[in-house]
Amino acid sequence: MSSEANNTFYKFCNALLNTLDKPATWVRENVVEKNRSDYNWYHRQYRRVPTIDECYTDDIVCFIEANEQFRRDKLVDNEVLNILRQRQEDCIMYERPNHVEKCAEIFEAYDKAAENWFIKYGDLGFYGTVKDAYMKQKHRMLWERRHGPVGSGMKESIH
Template sequence: MGADNPQNGFNAFIKSLNNVLDTPVTWFRESVVARSRQEYPWYHRQFQRVPTIDECYTDDIVCYIEADEQFKRDRMVDNEVLNILRQRMEDCVMYEGPDAGRKCVKLREDYEKAAENWFIKYGDLGAHGNVVDAFMKQKHRMLWERRHGPVGSGMKNKI
C-alpha cells in the first residue's frame, strides 16, 4: 500500500461502518422521503382577498361575512406583528441592560409607531368589534380630521 491509497485497517473499518449505517438511511431519504414531499411556496395558508365592506352592497350578506372574516384575519396578523415587535424591543432591553435607552431606540420607535397604527385601526372596538364598527371608526376619524385637523393636534381655531 503506497501513499496513493492509504487503506489501513481503521479506514477500512470506517468505510464499512459507513456502508452499514449511512447508506441505507441515505437511500431511504432520497428514494422515499424526497419523492413524496411536495414543494409548498408558503408555510401558511394564503387567502384570496375579497371586497372590503365599503365595496359591498347593503343587502349582500355574503359579501359582508367575507369582509368580516378577512377583517378578523387581518386583525390577527396585525396582533402577531405587534407582539413580535414588542418581544424584540423587550429582548433588546433585557440584553442591553443600562444601555438600552441608547441602543434600542430604533426598535422602540418601530414598536410605538406600530402600536399607534394598531390603535388607530382597532382600538376601542373591543373583542367583538367587527368590520362595520372599524369602518365607522375610520369614517368618523376622517370626518374629524377634515373638520378639526389631525387627531391629537388640537382643534382648529374658527376664523
Template sequence: MGESRPNNAFADFLQTVHNVVDIPTTWFRDNVVARNRSDYNWYHRQFRRVPTIDECYTDDIVCFAEANEQYKRDKLVDSDILAILRQRQEDCIIFEKNDHRIKCRDIMQEYDKAAENWFIKHGDLGVYGDVRTAYMKQKHRLVWERRHGKVGSGMKTDMD
C-alpha cells in the same frame, strides 16, 4: 458485490415480508403521488384577498361575511407583528440595560408607531368588534380630522 443475504430462515422471511409490503408502496408513492403533487413555496395556507367592506353592497351578506373573515385574519397578523416588535423591544432593553434609551431608540420608535397604528385600526372595538365597526371607526376618524385637525393636536378654533 450484491445485496448481503440474511443468515437464517427467520431473517430471510422478515426480508421477504418487508419486500412484499415496501416495494409496491414505494413504487406507488414515487410514481403516482409524487408526480401529481404540486410543489409549494410556502408552508402555510394563503387566502385570496376578498373585497373590503366599503366595496360590498349593503344587502350582500356573503360579501360582508368574507370581508369580516379577512378583517379577522388581518387583525391576527397585525397583532402577531406587534407582539414580535414588542418582544424585540423588550429583548433590546434587557440586553442593553442602562443604555437602552440610546441604543434601542430605533426599535422603540418602530414599536411605538406600530402600536399607534394598531390602536387606530383595531383599538377600542372590544372583543366583538367586526369589520363594520372598524370601518365606522375609520370613517368617524376621517370626519373628525376634516373638521378638527389631526387627532391629538387639539381642536381647531374658528380663528384657525
C-alpha cells in the same frame, strides 16, 4: 477504525440501527419527498376579498367574507405587534444600561406599529366587526377634516 469500533457490542448496535433506520430513510427519500409538492409559503394564503366599502348593503356573503378577512388581518397585526414587543423587551434586556440609545430604532418601530394598530383596532373590543372598524375610520376622517389631526386639539369654532 479504532479497536473500540470493532467490538461485538458496537457491531450489534450498528446492525440494529441499520435495521430500523435504513427502511425509514429509504421511504422518506424515495417516496415522501418525491411526492411532496414544493410550497413557497409555510402557511395558507387566502385570496383577498372585497372590503366592506366595496360590498352592497344587502350582500350578506360579501359582508361575511370581508369580516373574516378583517379578523385574519387583525390576527396577523396582533402577531406583528407581539414580535415587535418581544424584540423591544429583548433589546432592553441585552443592552441594559444603554438601552435607550442602542434600542431607539426598535422603540420607534414598536411605537409606530402600536399607534397604527390602535388607530385601526383600538376601542373595538373582541367582538368588533369590519363594519365597526369602517365606521371608526369614517368618524376619524370626519374629525380630521373638521378639527385637524387627532390629538392636536379642536379648532376654535367661528360663530
